[in-house]
Amino acid sequence: MSISAEAIEAAHCRIAPYLHRTPLLTSRALEERTGVQWIFKAENLQKVGAFKARGALNAALQVPDPSAGLATHSSGNHAQALAYAARVREVPAYIVMPQNAPRVKVEAVREYGGEITFCEPTQEAREEALAQVLARTGAAFIHPYDNDDVIAGQATCAKELLEDAGAPLDAIYVPVGGGGLFSGTCLACHYFSPGTGSHAGEPEGAGDAVLSLRTGRVETAPYVDTIADGLLTRLSPRTLAILRDHADGITLVTEAQIVEAVRWCFERLKLVVEPSGAVPLAAALADAERWRGRRVGVVLCGGNVDLSRLGEWFGNDPATTPDASITRSYT
C-alpha cells in the first residue's frame, strides 16, 4: 500500500495549524430512539465548510515550488478548499468550474481569491479547460481525490474522530463519491483502530461505488438523480483499490432518507449540513438495528447549503407558526 500510517500522521501535523479540530456531538434523543451510542463529528464546521480542506491542504503544502499557482477542476467543495490552500501558500488558485455550479460555491471560491474558468458541464469540457489552464499558467494540478496526498489528508478526519471519541468505536460512517474520504477513513481505521469498521453511505441515485466494489472495476452509476451534489463523481482505480482491501460496507440511501437526515441535523443537532454531508447519517440510521448497543461515529462532512433550497426541503407552512397578533399580547 502506498499510503502509510506515517504519511497520515505527517499529514495531520502538516495541516493542523491551518484547520479546526472539529468538535464531536452526541444526541441523547437519538440514542434512546435507536439504542446506539452515536458520536457525530461536526466537520461541517471545518474551514471552507467541509473536510475537503484537509486533503487539499496536505497536497498543496507538499508542492515543492507552488509559485506558478495551484489548479483543479471542481463544481463543489474541493474548489473552495484548493482556493483556501493556495491562499495559505500565498500563490494563485486556478479553478475550472462548470457554468451551472451553485452560485454560493462560485462566490465562495472568489472570496478565497480563486480565479475561475467556466466550462461546459461535461467531463470532457472540464478536462480540456483544465489542460489549457495548466499550459497557460504552469500551475500544479491537485485532483479532488485521485491523489495519495489528498487521501492522506482526508484520513485525518477519521483519525481525529478515533482519538477524540474517548473509547473505541465499532464503526465510522462517511459518504462515498470519488472515494477520497472513504478510502482515507479505511486507512485510518486500518492503521489506528483495526476493530473499527469503515462504512459509507451512497445515494441510490448515484450508486456507482457499491457497484464498483461488486464488480471490482470503476463503474458508472446505473442512474443519476440525487440532491447529494457532492457525491456525483465516480471512484478512481486508486480509491477503488483501497476500498476493495479495507471497506466494510456501503449502504444505499433514498432521497427521502437523505432529506430526513438533513432535517434531523438542522432540528436536533442545530447544524447546517448539506445533503452530501448528511448521507452518512442517513446510512447509519438505516443500519441502526445492526449497531444496537454499540458505539458508532458519523462524519457530518459538509455544510455548504444553498439556503434558497431550504423552503423546498423543509416545506413552508405559515400555519404552524405563531400568529404575530396574538404573540403581541405577551409583553
Place this chain on the structure above:
Amino acid sequence: MSISAEAIEAAHCRIAPYLHRTPLLTSRALEERTGVQWIFKAENLQKVGAFKARGALNAALQVPDPSAGLATHSSGNHAQALAYAARVREVPAYIVMPQNAPRVKVEAVREYGGEITFCEPTQEAREEALAQVLARTGAAFIHPYDNDDVIAGQATCAKELLEDAGAPLDAIYVPVGGGGLFSGTCLACHYFSPGTGSHAGEPEGAGDAVLSLRTGRVETAPYVDTIADGLLTRLSPRTLAILRDHADGITLVTEAQIVEAVRWCFERLKLVVEPSGAVPLAAALADAERWRGRRVGVVLCGGNVDLSRLGEWFGNDPATTPDASITRSYT
C-alpha cells in the same frame, strides 16, 4: 448584591455534569470584513438547544424536595429547559404553555416528558393556569428569569466564554428579553473579567429593556413586532437592578438586521441559530466600527427554529440551483 461570585462558581460545578461546554468558533471572513476579532460561543449546541438549560438546572438542582415536581410557564426554551431539569431530578415537569406556542417547542417539551397545560395567550391566563397547577400538584415554581438561581446559572455561559477565549475580551454580546442571560453576563464580567464590557442586542420591535434602563423602571415596549419570539418578555425589578449597576449598553436592531444575522450564521458558521439567538450578532455587527482592532465575544444563544419558516426568511428561488438534468452529465 445578592448573587455572589461564589454562587456563580457553585452553579457552574453543579450543572456541568448535565450540560455541554459549548465550543467557540471564529470567522476569518468576518474578521477581515470588520477588523474585529470575533469569538462566537455556539450555545445553540447546548442541551435543549439553548442557554436556558443552565439556569433551569441550577435552580432545579437546589430545590430541597422536588418530589412533587417542577413547574413553570413559558412559550419557549425555558419550558424545554425545565422539562430537561425535571428529568435530571427524576420528577414530573408541569409546563403552562399558550395555545399558540410553536409546534416544535410543544413537541420538544413532550419529548422530555413534560406535562403541558395549555392556556389562553395572555399574561393573566398563564399566571392563573400556573396557580392552578401549583395548587393541584404542589410542584416547585421556577420562573424563567426572575430568580437568583436562574440568573447565576445563565452567568455560567459568559464565564465559560471568558475562560475559553484564550485572551481577555473587550466585550460580550448577548440578547435581552427578561434579562436573565444579560444580568448573568453582567455579573460574570463584573466578577471574573472587569475589563470586559457587557452589551446586549434588543429588537426594535420589543424595545422595553433599553427604555427601562433609561427610565429606571420596568417598562413595556413602545410596540411589539419581531420574529425574535424569545425576547418578548420584559425585565423584572430584579434583573433591571443588576443591569442598572453593570450593563454597558443595549443596541437596538431591526428585523432586517436580525434576518441577516440568522442568514450569516447558517451560511458562514454552519450553525442553526434562531432569530432571538442571532440578535447579539446583529447588534455586534451594528456596533462593529466601535470594536475595530478589539476582541469581542458573541453568544449565539439558541437554535430552536421552526424549519417551516426558513423558506420565508431565506427565499425559495429554484432558479439559483443547478439543473438536475445538466448535473447528470457529470458522472
